Amino acid sequence: MASIMEAFNASTTNLPSATLDRLVGAKAQTGFLSNITNGVNIWSVLFTLLAAAVVYDQIAYWRNKGVLSGPAWKMPFIGPFLQSVDPKFEAYHKQWMSAPLSCVSVFHIFVIMGSTRDVARQIFNAPAYVKPCVVEVASKLLRPENWVFLDGKAHVEYRKGLNGLFTRQALTGYLPGQQEVYEQYFESFFQSSEKARKEKSGAGPDKGGEKSVYILRELMCALSCRTFVGHYMSHSQVKEIADDYYNITAAMELVNFPIIIPFTKTWYGKKAADKVLEAFASCAAKAKIRMKSSGAKAECILDRWILQMMESEQYRQRIERGESVPSEEKPAQVLRGFTDFEISMTLFTFLFASQDATSSACSWLLQLLADRPDALEKVRAEGNQIMGDRYGKYGAVQIDDLDNMAYTRAVVKETLRYRPPVTMVPYKVKKPFPITPEYTAPKGSMIIPSLWRSLHDNEAYGSHGGADEWAPERWIEGDAEEQGKNWLVFGTGPHYCLGQTYAVMNLMLMIHLLSANFDMHHTVTDRSEEIRVFATLFPMDDLLLSFTRRVAA
Numbered sequence: 195m196a197s198i199m200e201a202f203n204a205s206t207t208n209l210p211s212a213t214l215d216r217l218v219g220a221k222a223q224t225g226f227l228s229n230i231t232n233g234v235n236i237w238s239v240l241f242t243l244l245a246a247a248v249v250y251d252q253i254a255y256w257r258n259k260g261v262l263s264g265p266a267w268k269m270p271f272i273g274p275f276l277q278s279v280d281p282k283f284e285a286y287h288k289q290w291m292s293a294p295l296s297c298v299s300v301f302h303i304f305v306i307m308g309s310t311r312d313v314a315r316q317i318f319n320a321p322a323y324v325k326p327c328v329v330e331v332a333s334k335l336l337r338p339e340n341w342v343f344l345d346g347k348a349h350v351e352y353r354k355g356l357n358g359l360f361t362r363q364a365l366t367g368y369l370p371g372q373q374e375v376y377e378q379y380f381e382s383f384f385q386s387s388e389k390a391r392k393e394k395s396g397a398g399p400d401k402g403g404e405k406s407v408y409i410l411r412e413l414m415c416a417l418s419c420r421t422f423v424g425h426y427m428s429h430s431q432v433k434e435i436a437d438d439y440y441n442i443t444a445a446m447e448l449v450n451f452p453i454i455i456p457f458t459k460t461w462y463g464k465k466a467a468d469k470v471l472e473a474f475a476s477c478a479a480k481a482k483i484r485m486k487s488s489g490a491k492a493e494c495i496l497d498r499w500i501l502q503m504m505e506s507e508q509y510r511q512r513i514e515r516g517e518s519v520p521s522e523e524k525p526a527q528v529l530r531g532f533t534d535f536e537i538s539m540t541l542f543t544f545l546f547a548s549q550d551a552t553s554s555a556c557s558w559l560l561q562l563l564a565d566r567p568d569a570l571e572k573v574r575a576e577g578n579q580i581m582g583d584r585y586g587k588y589g590a591v592q593i594d595d596l597d598n599m600a601y602t603r604a605v606v607k608e609t610l611r612y613r614p615p616v617t618m619v620p621y622k623v624k625k626p627f628p629i630t631p632e633y634t635a636p637k638g639s640m641i642i643p644s645l646w647r648s649l650h651d652n653e654a655y656g657s658h659g660g661a662d663e664w665a666p667e668r669w670i671e672g673d674a675e676e677q678g679k680n681w682l683v684f685g686t687g688p689h690y691c692l693g694q695t696y697a698v699m700n701l702m703l704m705i706h707l708l709s710a711n712f713d714m715h716h717t718v719t720d721r722s723e724e725i726r727v728f729a730t731l732f733p734m735d736d737l738l739l740s741f742t743r744r745v746a747a
């Protein structure tokens with residue numbers, strides 16, 4: 195306004211009108227610019243930048259999305275982050291069923307979900323384009339230099355060195371320790387059921403159920419620790435790890451806030467992970483000393499690994515001395531020496547890979563068996579027939595016995611199919627990945643093969659009431675065993691589960707011993723069949739179980 199007044203005042207001078215017009219124009223322009231600049235402050239600059247970033251974020255999402263199914267609009271920056279903090283099975287299920295390929299974008303991460311069997315297999319089998327990324331925070335917890343993040347040849351080589359820890363001979367050696375752990379925990383389940391029954395006087399076994407998923411998690415952690423590090427870890431340390439492990443799982447959301455902020459889930463998770471790493475490193479140091487003493491026998495994975503390192507070192511020394519070593523004396527894998535911390539990181543990956551998955555599997559196994567007495571009786575009858583006098587005795591089960599338990603195996607495999615513990619396996623796209631002729635996944639995006647549809651596919655598992663029914667018989671008299679292409683419970687391709695034989699065997703051992711010695715009583719609620727997502731899948735009501743000692747018929 196002031197500048198217009200100044201221009202107006204100028205008209206009172208005697209300048210020619212054209213010059214005056216030019217001057218008025220120039221004055222008015224200067225006034226307009228200064229108006230703008232006068233209005234500019236830090237907030238308007240920030241607002242403009244923010245608006246530009248929102249527009250950029252949205253356009254980047256559309257560009258990445260291309261022809262994929264997924265929300266048309268992205269919540270600025272965070273996307274569906276808040277939903278991923280409290281994930282709902284139904285929401286995931288809806289997404290898996292929505293299309294073979296769908297997408298969301300959370301923070302800066304573009305996430306592609308591959309849901310059908312063929313798309314999932316295509317992703318698993320594309321190591322040239324993708325590498326595992328577990329979930330974003332995993333590299334912070336497991337450490338970025340951990341072997342599970344190796345790719346290509348380096349991964350294949352490292353993994354070869356671990357194969358010897360999961361051979362039949364190795365698994366045989368872990369069985370006695372595992373049976374000790376089962377005996378100890380089953381006894382404590384029974385004792386706490388007895389206590390609960392006394393406290394809730396008058397409650398029958400079927401009414402006295404206690405939430406069991408937590409104690410089953412502890413059992414699985416104790417079992418893993420015994421298998422991995424034997425007696426190098428005390429019972430109280432195992433208990434501490436089992437308790438802390440909850441924080442590690444809680445930190446494992448599909449997408450986390452990008453930085454670790456104190457007192458958040460990821461912060462607690464990282465603290466717990468550091469403690470586990472320290473504990474395993476100390477076990478490694480102790481094992482290195484023990485295994486050098488004469489006559490020391492390998493009792494756990496750690497012992498076997500160190501033994502293999504020692505044998506490799508002896509072999510190398512013989513070669514260096516110029517000896518010609520007969521080929522049968524050459525170790526199956528010549529290993530380098532690993533530091534205590536390297537060993538610890540690797541053992542942590544085993545715990546990391548097994549803890550949630552086996553806890554989930556054993557929760558559903560017990561729920562399903564408690565609810566289907568006919569199946570439970572078949573497991574018992576088979577065990578009794580195979581074990582004879584040894585039936586129900588801890589320490590008596592050998593690997594050959596488990597091999598012969600066809601029905602028990604069918605129960606485990608059917609449970610893994612019906613309630614797959616791992617439903618999604620995140621991979622990262624290393625270079626543009628042409629998944630279909632119409633769509634190429636952009637470099638840097640997360641791509642997730644999802645296993646549910648493959649395992650609930652009626653074309654493969656349509657017999658015995660259909661794929662949504664739990665029917666162990668389909669593995670005995672049906673053709674489930676021939677559906678190898680659909681059997682993605684343990685993944686496929688170069689990163690397929692290293693512990694799959696061990697996991698199935700261990701779950702078989704658990705239901706065999708438990709059913710031989712105890713009766714299980716499930717307090718069924720209207721939420722028992724609902725699915726809770728906590729990294730893996732669990733019964734929504736946390737599985738109310740109680741145990742009574744079995745009186746043999």
Ligand code: HEM
Pocket residue numbers: 318326342353543544545547548551552555614615616619682683684685686687688689690691692693694696697
């Ligand atoms: C029911 C139990 C289990 C299930 C359902 C399961 C499932 C899986 C799945 C889906 C993968 C990803 C495979 C891929 O990317 O193709 C995996 C990887 C892996 N699992 Fe398991 N797992 C189980 C138990 C175990 C156990 C007990 C161990 C070890 C003792 C283990 C060790 C591993 C390792 C080390 C990997 C990564 C392999 C690699 O990157 O080369 N898992 N598991």
